[in-house]
Amino acid sequence: MEQTKIMAKLASLCVYCGSSTSVRPVYLEAAAELGQRAARRGIRIVFGGGRVGLMGAVADAALEAGGKVHGIIPRHLDDYEIGHRGTTELEIVESMHVRKMRMFEESDAFCILPGGFGTLDETFEMVTWVQLGLHEKPIVLVNVEGFWDPLLELVHHQIAENFVRPEHSGIIRVVDRVEQVFDAVAEVPDSRISPSAKWA
Ligand code: AMP
Numbered sequence: 213m214e215q216t217k218i219m220a221k222l223a224s225l226c227v228y229c230g231s232s233t234s235v236r237p238v239y240l241e242a243a244a245e246l247g248q249r250a251a252r253r254g255i256r257i258v259f260g261g262g263r264v265g266l267m268g269a270v271a272d273a274a275l276e277a278g279g280k281v282h283g284i285i286p287r288h289l290d291d292y293e294i295g296h297r298g299t300t301e302l303e304i305v306e307s308m309h310v311r312k313m314r315m316f317e318e319s320d321a322f323c324i325l326p327g328g329f330g331t332l333d334e335t336f337e338m339v340t341w342v343q344l345g346l347h348e349k350p351i352v353l354v355n356v357e358g359f360w361d362p363l364l365e366l367v368h369h370q371i372a373e374n375f376v377r378p379e380h381s382g383i384i385r386v387v388d389r390v391e392q393v394f395d396a397v398a399e400v401p402d403s404r405i406s407p408s409a410k411w412a
Pocket of ligand 1: 229230231232260262289308312327328329330331332333334
């Protein structure tokens with residue numbers, strides 16, 4: 213019952229991913245697969261609005277499959293990341309902070325593909341907001357060909373050294389393949405995160 217309720221809410225999926233194009237094709241393919249699968253399910257993609265790298269691959273594939281794509285890009289990055297003019301909606305905002313907040317507001321869940329520093333920043337803002345009890349939207353990380361293994365190892369190290377509570381590791385739902393993303397979003401977490409537990 214609860215699961216149905218959560219699935220019903222997945223109208224918009226925010227994708228955080230790399231803006232680099234000079235990466236192994238398998239990453240770009242995963243991005244395209246995500247865009248295509250989301251479109252086929254009638255799920256709108258919310259993303260950073262760029263035409264480059266995995267960002268562009270997600271958007272292009274979703275649009276090609278007839279899906280809706282909402283890009284949100286700061287004015288100063290519009291040239292640099294080459295704002296994607298083919299999106300069904302391209303929102304130009306004044307700052308990175310506004311971009312991140314608008315991406316959060318427009319989305320029911322978050323999906324992380326391989327990426328660089330920007331992807332990490334966006335991901336961990338959402339992760340820490342769950343930790344602090346500011347939202348409960350699902351966060352799914354796609355570990356394409358083990359790309360995120362070093363990060364997951366770091367998280368285990370943080371837990372082992374008591375900087376992260378073990379139950380908070382579940383905030384990031386890890387899947388190996390893009391096709392598993394939608395089931396992972398629908399999964400009901402074992403327990404709610406208590407923000408007061410953060411420092412207990
Ligand atoms: P990257 O993973 O570094 O290729 O960046 C992916 C996306 O994150 C791009 O759209 C960047 O503009 C964005 N980004 C980069 N740095 C930040 C930051 N500090 N805060 C939010 N987004 C960022």
